[in-house]
Amino acid sequence: MNLNADGTNLWGESMGRFINLSVILLFITFISACSNHTEQNKEVEEKESALNQTTYRFLHNKQEFEIISFYEEVLTYTEIMNENPKLDIKKVFTEIVLEPFKEKSSLSDVTLGNPFSTTTEIEQLEKNTKKLLKNQEQINQWIEEAIIESAELLSSGAVTKIYIFPVNPDDWFVINQMRGVNALTYFGNKIVFMIAPTVSEMDLKRVVAHEYHHTVNLFYNREQSMNSVLDLTITEGKAESFANIFYPEAKPPWTEPLPEDVEAKVLKELRENADSTDWKIYNDFFIGNYSKGIPGWSNYKIGYQITESFIENNPNHSVLDWTKINAKEIVKNSEYRDKILQ
Incomplete structure (x- = not known):
């Protein structure tokens, strides 16, 4: 054991000073860290406010x-x-x-x-x-x-x-x-x-x-x-055909073809209600009516297929042409004519 000249514990006294110095250094480090943290928070707040x-x-x-x-x-x-x-x-x-x-x-x-x-x-x-x-x-x-x-x-x-x-x-x-x-x-x-x-x-x-x-x-x-169920269906079909010109790789689910048996049910319902102005009937095609066998997005799916058929059958028509043409004329000049128009 190391002692002072007066017999006191030299090691203990040195350790006391060392501990006190460590506490001071730790306190300074803590203050510095808080200051840095405050500055960082201030920067984040300033960025968010900006x-x-x-x-x-x-x-x-x-x-x-x-x-x-x-x-x-x-x-x-x-x-x-x-x-x-x-x-x-x-x-x-x-x-x-x-x-x-x-x-x-x-x-x-x-x-x-x-x-x-x-x-x-x-x-x-x-x-x-x-x-x-x-x-x-x-x-x-x-x-x-x-x-x-x-x-x-x-x-x-x-x-x-x-x-x-x-x-x-x-x-x-x-x-x-x-x-x-x-x-x-x-x-x-x-x-x-x-x-x-x-x-x-x-x-x-x-x-x-x-x-x-x-x-x-x-x-x-x-x-x-947007007068009738058919008008609204073709309006959505036209919009999807237009979007497909620019972004064909997007392939949204509402443009996927209907299975053949489901398409037959949708077309039958559309033929019977083409001129209807009842929003409840239109919503059957949009939201779906499973009691009738009509899935959701049927208006988009069948409207898109009809419009694409028209475009394919009438290559000389510009985008503006088929945008202006009414729904029945679109159907009439597509492969869906006999399946919808009575």
């Missing part, structure tokens, strides 16, 4: 396009619900998200139908929305590229407004079966997109081309493009 949604406008061939996102409105909604989970979800969503959208789009409850639904998965909705906001430049670029390709082949001259929302995280049908994107087109050249952060470039672009064709079809044909 991500503001933008209204993106572009022109092509004298056509004007506007992409309007509602990420910030959705994030305000999720923040309110996270802080006050007992609030009425639908009421808050309507006030914070839906009403501002209706004001900007000039669409009413009657016109909209019910494309929006609320979710209890508020945290997931918030995460998805932040991802979309972070990637908004890329999403806008994909939309712009798809529209420019489409407008090069077909144009209307009208102003087109595109509204972007995150898809409801509960909507697994859109996320999985529709590959992360759903869309609706309204009169007045307005398109609403519901997007999941998992959507691929190809799938988004194909849906953009599909919906863009609807705007042109509505511009030229107005109500005639």
